[in-house]
Amino acid sequence: MANEIIETYKILEERIKSENIQIYFDMLDSPYPSFKSKAIQELTKQKIDAPRIKEYLKDPDKNVRFSAYRYLDKMGLLDENTIKESLKDISANIRKEAIISYIRMDIKPIEFILEFTEDPDPMVRYQLISTFLEFYPEDSEKIISKMKNDPYIKIKQLISALQNISETLKSEQVDKSVKVMALRRFYEREDAYTFFNSLKETYYDCNNETKGIIIKFFSGLPCEVINKFIEKIVQEEKDIHILQLAANTSKKVCGIDSIPTWLIDQLVNSEEAKIVKFGLKLATEKEDMSYVDFCRDLLSAVDDDLVIGASDYLIYFQDYMLKDYVPNFLNSLSTKRIREGLKIIRKLKLDNLIRRCIFNRTQQNVSYFLKKSCRQSTEIF
Numbered sequence: 001m002a003n004e005i006i007e008t009y010k011i012l013e014e015r016i017k018s019e020n021i022q023i024y025f026d027m028l029d030s031p032y033p034s035f036k037s038k039a040i041q042e043l044t045k046q047k048i049d050a051p052r053i054k055e056y057l058k059d060p061d062k063n064v065r066f067s068a069y070r071y072l073d074k075m076g077l078l079d080e081n082t083i084k085e086s087l088k089d090i091s092a093n094i095r096k097e098a099i100i101s102y103i104r105m106d107i108k109p110i111e112f113i114l115e116f117t118e119d120p121d122p123m124v125r126y127q128l129i130s131t132f133l134e135f136y137p138e139d140s141e142k143i144i145s146k147m148k149n150d151p152y153i154k155i156k157q158l159i160s161a162l163q164n165i166s167e168t169l170k171s172e173q174v175d176k177s178v179k180v181m182a183l184r185r186f187y188e189r190e191d192a193y194t195f196f197n198s199l200k201e202t203y204y205d206c207n208n209e210t211k212g213i214i215i216k217f218f219s220g221l222p223c224e225v226i227n228k229f230i231e232k233i234v235q236e237e238k239d240i241h242i243l244q245l246a247a248n249t250s251k252k253v254c255g256i257d258s259i260p261t262w263l264i265d266q267l268v269n270s271e272e273a274k275i276v277k278f279g280l281k282l283a284t285e286k287e288d289m290s291y292v293d294f295c296r297d298l299l300s301a302v303d304d305d306l307v308i309g310a311s312d313y314l315i316y317f318q319d320y321m322l323k324d325y326v327p328n329f330l331n332s333l334s335t336k337r338i339r340e341g342l343k344i345i346r347k348l349k350l351d352n353l354i355r356r357c358i359f360n361r362t363q364q365n366v367s368y369f370l371k372k373s374c375r376q377s378t379e380i381f
Contacts, residue, residue, distance in 0.1 A: 021043070021046065021048055024039040024042045024043050024048075025039070025043075025050070027039035028040070028052070028053075028056075033059070033061035033063060033064050034063070036056065036059070036061070036064045036067075037061070037063045037064050037066075037067045040053055040056065040064070040067040040068055040070075040071050041067050041070075041071075043071065044067070044070060044071045044074050044075070047074070047075065049075075050071075053068050053071050053072070054068065054072060054077070054082075055068075056068035057069060057072075057082070057085075057086070062089075062090075062091040062093070062094070065089065065091065065094055066091065066093055066094055066097070069086055069094055069097055069098070070097065073097065073101060078101055078105070080105075080107055083098050083101045083102050083105070083107065084098075084102075086098035086101075087099070087102070087116070092121040092123060092124050095116075095119065095121070095124050096123065096124050096127040099113060099116060099124065099127050099128050099131060100127065100131050103131045103132055103135050103136070104131070104135060106135075110136070110139075110142075113128065113132075114128075114132075114142065114143060114146060116128050117129075117143065117146045117147050117150075122151075122152035122154075122155070125147070125150060125152060125155060126152060126154050126155055126158075128143070129143055129144075129147055129155060129158060129159075130158065130177065130181060133158075133162075133181045133184065133185060134181060134184060137181075137184050137185040137187070137188040137189070138188045138189070140162065140185050144159055144162070147159065157174070157178065158178050158181065161174055161178050161179070161181075161182050162181070162182050162185055165182055165183070165186050165198065165199075165202075166198070166202045168182050169182075169183075169199075169202050169206050169210050169214070170202065170205050170206055170210075172207065176209060176210075176213070179210060179213055180213060183213065183214070183217050186198070187217060187220065192221045192222060192225050193225060195217075195221065196218070196221055196225050196226060196229075199214055199217075199218075200229055202214075208239055208241065208242060211242055212241065212242060212245050215230075215233070215242070215245045215246055215249050216245065216249065218230070218249055218253075219248070219249040219252045219253055221253065222253070223253045223254040223255075223258075226249070226253060227250070227253075227254050227258065230246050230249060230250045230253075230254075230258075231250075233246045234246050234247070234250070234260070234263055240266070240267070240270050240272070240275055241275075243263065243266065243267070244267060244275055244278055247259055247263055247264075247267065247278075247282065248278075251282065251285075256282070256285045256286055257286075259282055259286065261286075261288065264279050264282045264283050264286065264288065265279075266279075267279030267282065268280060268283065268291060268294070273303040273305035273306045273309075274305050276298075276305070276306055276309060277305045277306065277308070277309030278309075280295065280309045280310065280312070280313045281309070281312070281313075283313065284312070284313050284316045284317075289317055291313060292313075292314065292317065292319060294310075295309075295310035295311075295313045295314050295319075296310070296314070296319075296321060298310035299311065299314075299322075299325050304334055304336045304337065307337065307340070308336060308337070308340050311325075311340050311343075311344065312340075315343065315344060315347045315348065318348065320348060322344050322348060323344070323348065323350050325341075325344075326341045326344050326345060326350065327341075329341030329344070330342075
């Protein structure tokens with residue numbers, strides 16, 4: 001029965017989508033570039049199969065061509081020839097996207113893309129070196145040797161940052177993306193112990209954003225290398241965001257038993273909804289039932305993250321008090337709550353108890369969305 005209800009809801013959702021989709025197909029024939037670009041963007045968001053969009057790579061408007069390229073990328077329809085043709089586009093933004101695609105898709109030979117170290121646009125050159133370093137950190141010298149004399153200031157700063165990891169991480173002037181690239185290159189070049197020992201002291205001289213980056217990289221190291229260090233952070237750190245990252249790294253590397261109960265309690269009692277949700281997830285994995293009453297109270301909260309975090313916790317422990325909240329979830333304007341209501345039905349097998357109520361509420365809700373979606377689509381014109 002629950003599956004029938006969920007399938008009915010999905011069918012009604014499809015009706016909403018089909019009403020909008022035809023409008024966007026009509027907009028593709030508009031004489032106005034902004035309309036065509038908007039239509040392609042919406043078809044991309046909804047992942048609609050539209051083979052004709054490839055034709056728009058030859059559109060005279062650069063924004064339409066850019067939207068068409070993004071569509072093919074998101075739909076997994078790019079091929080080597082399309083990427084190479086786009087590398088010749090007069091639009092720098094399209095060349096940047098094509099460089100990312102060429103490197104990300106591991107198209108060979110890699111030497112072909114290195115020819116674009118001479119691209120006339122400095123942002124294209126910067127995209128090339130940053131993407132290359134992200135995907136081929138072990139071959140970083142190939143591109144650094146070609147670009148070491150590049151006049152663009154951001155490229156000069158990036159190459160300089162790669163040479164001294166400690167000073168790069170400490171600096172307040174170096175961009176976050178540069179620090180990540182420098183760390184990735186260093187991570188690929190060194191063994192686990194060298195990487196850890198080089199950073200453990202530097203960590204304390206960094207700002208919180210950089211500390212978070214370092215902690216994330218430590219999640220790729222063995223437990224025996226980082227566990228004492230992470231334990232020290234957990235004991236001494238005051239910033240709740242750093243504590244959240246440390247808990248996540250510790251759980252990933254050393255297992256859920258490495259997370260102390262008091263830390264979970266601190267996360268659950270945070271003033272930030274996403275951190276509360278994360279704390280409840282840890283409590284669930286630790287099979288800690290002490291937050292049942294707390295989560296029941298959260299079901300009436302305004303914030304979706306609080307409500308869904310609490311609901312997921314109670315679902316895990318099969319709390320049938322959730323059944324009283326299902327109609328409200330399904331009648332909500334929040335798609336997150338609607339999905340959560342359907343999850344409760346499925347996980348707690350509530351179909352026989354509230355089938356009629358759910359069906360009626362869902363129809364009302366979908367009817368509202370249908371009217372709203374049609375109204376929004378009309379406003380585009």
